[in-house]
Amino acid sequence: MSGIDGFLGTRGSLGMDVVVVGLLAVLPLLAWSIHVVRTRRDYATHKLLQLTIAVALLVCIVIFEIDIRLVSDWKVRARPSPWWPGGVLTSLGIHLIFAVSTLVLWVWTVWEGLTRFPSPPTPGTHGARHRLMGRLAALDLLLTTITGLLFYWLAFIA
Numbered sequence: 001m002s003g004i005d006g007f008l009g010t011r012g013s014l015g016m017d018v019v020v021v022g023l024l025a026v027l028p029l030l031a032w033s034i035h036v037v038r039t040r041r042d043y044a045t046h047k048l049l050q051l052t053i054a055v056a057l058l059v060c061i062v063i064f065e066i067d068i069r070l071v072s073d074w075k076v077r078a079r080p081s082p083w084w085p086g087g088v089l090t091s092l093g094i095h096l097i098f099a100v101s102t103l104v105l106w107v108w109t110v111w112e113g114l115t116r117f118p119s120p121p122t123p124g125t126h127g128a129r130h131r132l133m134g135r136l137a138a139l140d141l142l143l144t145t146i147t148g149l150l151f152y153w154l155a156f157i158a
Contacts, residue, residue: 015072094147
């Protein structure tokens with residue numbers, strides 16, 4: 001297969017495996033971040049966790065994009081799947097809808113959080129919109145993870 005083999009023991013490349021592990025790793029951080037801001041009103045920890053999630057996902061995306069654009073041919077790795085091409089490409093299309101919208105929502109929410117809240121963070125006048133955008137971004141990230149895992153399974157495990 002072309003490129004660098006991943007570490008999960010599937011047909012996935014290194015970049016694919018990094019994204020899968022990265023998405024699964026940030027979900028507990030996301031849950032913790034939501035917990036600390038809702039139950040303890042710990043805005044500083046929430047901010048730190050959200051920035052950690054954003055940086056971790058950015059690193060995963062950069063590794064992934066370098067891998068699939070310059071190193072590995074994911075389609076060659078996916079062709080042995082019994083779901084190739086119909087199921088694999090359909091699941092990829094659905095996943096990309098959530099992945100792109102997650103990126104937009106996450107960047108927007110983090111940017112507004114950084115520019116509109118004081119440092120150290122305290123509740124602000126745009127808190128209701130920030131909560132709404134954050135909830136949408138969190139739900140979108142969960143759906144990105146679910147659809148990404150489905151794509152990964154169809155393309156590289158099945």
